[in-house]
Amino acid sequence: MATAEVLAEKEKVQGINADYEEKFGFHDPETGYAYKAPKGLTREIVEQISEYKNEPDWMREFRLKALEIFESKPTPQWGADLDQIDFDDIHYFVRASEKVSQDWSEVPEDIKNTFDRLGIPEAEQKFLSGVGAQYESEVVYHQVNEKLEAQGVIFMDMDTALREHEDIVKEYFSTIIPASDNKLAALNSAVWSGGSFVYVPKGVKVEMPLQAYFRINTENMGQFERTLIIAEDDSDVHYIEGCTAPTYSTDSLHSAVVEIVCKPGSRVRYTTVQNWSQNVYNLVTKRAVAQERATMEWVDCNLGSKITMKYPSIYLLGEGAHGEVLSIAFAGEGQHQDAGAKIIHGAPNTTSSVFSKSISKDGGRSTYRGLLEVADGATGTRSKVVCDALLLDEESQSDTYPTIRIGESDADMGHEATVSKVGDDMLFYLQSRGLSEEDASKMIVNGFIEPVTKELPMEYAVELNRLIELQMEGSIG
């Protein structure tokens, strides 16, 4: 890249570096909110949420049972430090608007301004098939392309889906991630609100992505969206989610559950660009099942949050199914990105790949935690796991915890892990070509994550690169 271009790009980056605070870290006044639950989690709060949403009895009972499970399970101690979370100091349900609008002009003014600033309506017009915008606990805006609706594609918020498609929701809800799966899944099951429901009928290919954008506004807020995607036989869909929150001095909690069913021959790609502010605990359970010949792909970019614990899983349960996880984690000062992937080969001739990239700087910590399992009887499986970690300074940390269980002798498994530092020789070489130390370092990082960014739609790849550059600002020296 020529020096002039680098300088121009640097100016742009510095423009963005009007920083998180300005771009994403702002918050709106809470005037006009329809309801804000008091802090703390009780049976009454759970019953209230269910009542507010006018849910069927089975869902209310499911929530109450999940609350008991949540209370009975200890906080996990095997990963990042979660002991600082005060579950009694969180608002579990905040309703900012009374309804889900399909017309942007009907969205309450403050909320509309927020999403305008985040560029959501613009993105919808340009390159999306449908968009959902969740603000606090509920979705405030949802729109789907008419052509897709005519093809039978359902894309709506989960609360509406429970009312309008109760039979489909009931058939699949919590079958991939039961409430007992883990403490945070139990919490989500008790107080879930919002999230997306996607149903793609047999043979339908959704050409442009569907997107959901999640925004927390309130301080000490918990957001617990629940997403369910069902791709019928030979269908194809790409779902993208983005998330941001204001910067506060106290912590918020985001604990989502995402369940995906890929029927035979279908393909689902689920892309996340997570950019929560650095006071958010991001503890998410994501799991997909891939049946015969189906393909499931997670593209997972973790940039923000205080602590992230997220291990997208794929159960390959039909012959010939394929799973892929592409993951980037960026851990800056005070951040711990504990991310990874789980692939379970439960059927013969299944294939998978996990490609994980992490970057740590300013004392940040990134962890790769993965599981690769080949069940008895799952012959002819192939899998490759590559974890690369890049450390930008002496204080930062990277850990890798791969678990591999192989039940068949003919399985073809590969695991590669590298840890590298941005070395003086690399910087010197680039500086000898006229780049500053900072630009050289950015270029190395961009090259490092390029295998993942090239899998993103262009608009997101650009955004991701810029976010990483933003995170990189001031990292050298």
Add this chain to the structure above:
Amino acid sequence: MSAYFPGFSASGLLPAVSPDPLPFTLMSNETTKIPVCPVSELGPGERKIIEHEGEYLAVLNCAGQLFGIEDRCSHDDGPLAEGEIDQEACTVECPRHGSLFDLRTGKPKTLPAYQPVKVFPVEVIDDTIILEV
């Protein structure tokens, strides 16, 4: 239906109830009859767990019908039979991670378990529940 993993069907999410012979009964023709308890001691919704040659087995009463299963979740090998019994659906729920197992077939209906557990015939002889292993 996958020929390799009879627990999972191609079209339904997890499993369809299948009349397929169970793997256990295919493996051995020799059976042992184990007296479990008087039939009066096992009411609907109740279970009895026994140990046999180092393995834990259970008989569960689901709406008056008796089912024998191994007391082991195929997900993580922990105990299964002490979980909640849904008498309408004829399932038992793994108490740790929530997988539902069909008592008639041993197949999981929900993740995270994805492989079936063994099931055993149960009969009542002279008011005593007998598990055939």
